[in-house]
Amino acid sequence: MLDTIVDPSPDGVAVAPALVGGKWIDDGPVAERIGPFTRLAVSRASVAQPADAAAAAEYARAASRSVGRLAPATRAEILDRAAALAARRREDIARLLALELGKPLKDGLGELDRVADTFAVCAAEARRIGGDVLPVAGWARGIGNTALTYRAPAGVALAITPFNAPANLLAHKLGASFAAGNSTIVKAPPQAPAVSAAVVALLLEAGAPVEAVQLLHGGGEIGAALCAAPEVAVISFTGSAETGEAVARAAGAKRLVLELGGNAATIVCDDADLAAAAKTCARTGYSNSGQSCISVQRVYVQRPLLETFVDLLTAEVEALKVGDPLDPATDVGSMVDEAAAERVLSWATEAVEGGARITVGGTRDGATLNPTVVAEPPADASVVVREVFGALVTVLPFDDFDTVLQTCNASRFGLQAGLFTRDIGRILTAWRELEVGGLVVNGSSNYRLDHVPFGGVKDSGFGRESPHYMVEDYTVVKTLMLRGMSIWGDN
Template identity: 70%
Template sequence: MNAIHEAACLVAGEWVPEGPSTDRIGPYLRQPVSRARTAQLHDITAALAYAGQAAKAVARLAPATRADILERAAAAVTERGAEFARLLALELGKPLKDGRGEMLRVADTLSVAAAEARMIGGEVLPVAGWGRGIGNTALTQRTPAGPVLAITPFNAPANLLAHKLAASFAAGNTTIVKPPPQAPATSTALVELLLDAGMPVEGVQILHGGGDVGARLCAAPEIAVVSFTGGITAGHAVAHAAGPKRVMLELGGNAATIVCEDADIAEAARVCARTGYSNSGQSCISVQRVYVHRSRFDEFADALTAEVKALIVGDPMDPATDVGSMVDDDAAERVVRWTAEAARAGAAVTTGGSRSGSVMAPTVVVAPPRDAKVVREEVFGALVAVLPYDGFDEVIEECNRSTYGLQAGLFTHDVRRIVTAWRELEVGGLVVNGSSNFRLDHVPFGGVKDSGIGRESPRWMIEDFTVTKTLMLKGLTIWGDQ
């Protein structure tokens, strides 16, 4: 029997462990693994009032001070990666190898945010280049925007919290964190680590709860910026509740990968198998739709099926496991149901299609109809659909039929196709000779269409978490005044 990990709220500088709470049932263990103290209305009111005072204290910290704290936190994450990976396995059923990978990314994210904190500055404006500006000087600086609300999802709760909280702190802001109910202990442990590394208590608060807590925080006038990662329905609700304030939304996708006739089919199949089922496919850029040139279609489908059958499925606490459980039984059942619908419409299911509790057997669906849910909707599960195409222009058009546009993959050595795809695909990013599911945390990440607004990565997030402040010096010039 595993001990239950307690996740307190952090409100106005004080940990609040007592009060109404909710247990998280581990999807693989099927028993309580963590317990989160649920934020009440008075907690929200106190947190918002405190954020206004805390904002001033955090803004007074020099960028070098913020950077040093984030670098210490990055080192601590590296030391404690195995501990966090175990928490992720307990709360989410995420295999240890995926959890360790996520924590390596957390360390990178904190280090990058530290470096970007050191680069925050401004500029001298060329005011004397126009007649009315002669005799004057103007400068700008990037100043903290004010209290930030970070709402994080369950699929990568540690790294996406690191992105939001580290970038907000690097920019000089205080942050209220609303973690996912599925990973309260992981989220709380990361906040505790940052505080232990020297982040002042004014820098962060954490309020556990459901959508009602997030909605109240979004609507609060004390919040200057909302950064949300999650589903499209919840994202629309966040934007509506937030009203006229700065809002960044990362809302998912149903990512496409194109395999051209000149591709290394064995390598493409291997990569798609490894990146289509990591974290049970619960990633907004997980491989979902693979379009393969008809001349290589059967070869690829066979190779992918063989690679997927070789994946080790089961206990997320086993270091050898490739695919653990999904977030809950309902999520796994939805994938089973969509697979069956595609099969009834004529698709071939070459492996998988079933579940055991919340563990979804890795599934390959070959040649589903273009209007099947496994093609049109976001599966967010352990399933990859493989479809044939004939012409490159045709497959670009087919990829763009999606209402989402987050990231795409392309396997080819033809530079003209690479440039054409980069120009024509309606996505925020294109990975060449890799699948859609590849991300570096210091590279901008975000989508178009229903995939959201804004870009994640510390440098670009710091821009969203700061405002440009201008200083005009009339009658004082560093330029010629004639």
């Protein structure tokens, strides 16, 4: 099936089948994905109906028993093969990313490298699943007994993935869930159906039993039906804060891992290497057209250095190549659709009307927004207080370090921040005071290692997305109490 998905049909449109009840489905109602750069149909997905959600949940409940009986070593071996296969098929799936999302080929290849790493880390975490011998005999009432625990599969997991990194974020959710021994239902983003189908097919081709995963395409109504299904034990969702709230309402009393929005700040202090900071912010503020929850959005620069930094950043941004995402030299492709590009451009215009200046960019061609720098926007401008999620970076001055930390914390989001300084005192203060899930020192907010805990606070969600922590979320602790049988002694 992987070959069928990644190789276009005679009309050049990739097929994105659903997988329900152990069978690939490519008939029934379909939805075409129009590529944001080509403006042509690039993939065709089989859209789920309400009955499909119920059927998938019922099948997953029964299938979870057989998946859970696979030894951790068996799951790990399959995940290792999936990692190797992702590395071999990286160009094929990166091409789908370029077509469906306008993501530059170089970014897509990087994402597939991360998919391979993620599956490999999930394999390692499968091998670490175990339990504890509890110190029950340390208290008088426990003398003469033995108690053990182990981490058992939760049963049925639901993975709802976003469009901006659909391959790697699916690898995180599906890989960790399979490592834990669950049967997983994947609800794919409508903007990346073929990429999602390719990752699911990749795991099956690596040897995962068909009972391990199902894939449904569709909109919010299918996601809501799956969230409400009583068979689902745990839900992992990545997306906007507003949709995350809807997921929580539909889910009710289920275990949730929510990785939501961001409004990432990066602080550049007076002892920073300005040229290096500007280059880093340019490279990480516009990768994937800024469509990342940790993309560089707000850069606070110590006031005496502001103009120098703006000039350096502007020069770096002007050097970025904008164009066809299938061109290996392209740095910035298109955004997910024309409406998204128009929204970001309108926010830039609003900032200029409030006194800001655009030093580069500020124009678009369809869904392609030319990389834009907005200098000194008003503190209440949309580009400052809302999540831009686009190819735009703002630059603002600050005078006092403690005050700029408070300014950063004024956001309703708290996912990740960057800090350029050599001052260990500032580093420790920022680590303690910033209301974020992670701080990157001498790097921008947009840096992530897939085996390191990742997640936020406040409206950026809760839970941590890295295989180790996700396996904990995807499992339950089961206790065995042996009364009158002690490994500790009876007196």
